[in-house]
Amino acid sequence: MKLFSETLNTSIIKPISVLDIPNTGENYVAIDLSETNTVLDQVDVSSSEKFSQYIESYLTSNKADVAFGGYLEPRNIYKRSLHFNQEDNLTERNIHLGIDLWCSAGTAVQAALDGEVHSFKNNTNFGDYGPTIILKHQVAGIEFYTLYGHLSLESIENLKEGEKVKQGECIAALGEPKVNGDYPPHLHFQIIKDLQGSEGDYPGVSNIRDLDFYMTNCPDPNQLLGLY
Template identity: 75%
Template sequence: MNLFSEALDTAFIKPISVLGIPNTGKNYISIDLSETNEKLIDVDVSSSEKFSQYIETYLRDHNSDVAYGGYLESRNIYKRSTHFNQQNSDTERNIHLGVDLWCPKGTKVLAALDGEIHSFRNNTNYGDYGPTIILKHVVQKMDFYALYGHLSLESIEGLKEGDKIKQGECIGYLGASQVNGDYPPHLHFQIIKDLQGFIGDYPGVCSKADLEFYKTNCPDPNILLKLF
């Protein structure tokens, strides 16, 4: 764990919520969407409808409201999009850098911490984030950022960079597949130390070649969420 990760882990002891669905300890379930999950072999993840059916069935079978996971997970679901897919296996972007929380469209998205709106944007590439908000935070005099992807279009209407946000404030809602990059509804939540000049966007998936850098720059969001 690097100094940035240690600072977050030390500063935030209690679990932090980023959804309007309270975690009772029984209604959040982990989900494996990695390339090694044999149950996904027969699921057409290029179809948001069929992918959504898989997520909905998984939640129903586990009597849960939210399915979570995915940090540093190698996934095949990005092969459907030229936004991620490359010919060289070392440069193909398929390693997920945030935590996904899968639940119904329209679910409230909450600010993890006090901060301000750094930027926002509708990232419209196929398989991209769709509407996205990035908040800026400070911990132990260190700036860092939290990215919220796959929101509704209404979530980024009327926003202004620099607006102050309080922890637990509703900053938006989960978008439907028609606007969120063509995925089942979910929140992509990612912590970023250095935004590297990005505005309203930041890579949420990386290649094997770049993994060591991103592991340091984008630590496990579970440091804040403490879901497991």
């Protein structure tokens, strides 16, 4: 797996954009949605409307177009959904495995690298990804995948598995809360080495028990995005 990380770091020209919003260095701002951010105690994150108001206010106050962050961030926002909650703290999934990029619904999503459509699916559990696309890539002889979640329904209507895509090509658009799992509009972007047989879906949130595996199988997407 060390070879995989080295390939990401040495064989790909970076930074890479996955949104059709050029990063000027000032219009992308980091956001903390972790369980330690006490500001969120005053926000009803179980309501997509109230949560969206918080994100919009954060972008406005920072004069930004995109708020980003979340890799390995423990979050309380998943407590609202039975999709993530289990019987104890070891099996409750609350540690985020991708980077989220929060911006407007309808924002165009771009392929991170040349590749092909591996699979796609509308993951309709409450708090899930909603429409999701997984691309397969080959770089320096190594095969891996990138996942794009919380898309619009139109994004997956005319897709075909095996369809070729070019780096920077528009492959989707961000969905609204009513279709994206009931979140403020954003892109969940994740790198995956081994899909473990999954199609159109892969865990984007881990529990503490399985975190070591997922940290290895899903390295920091910032290796490609170069946001921090």
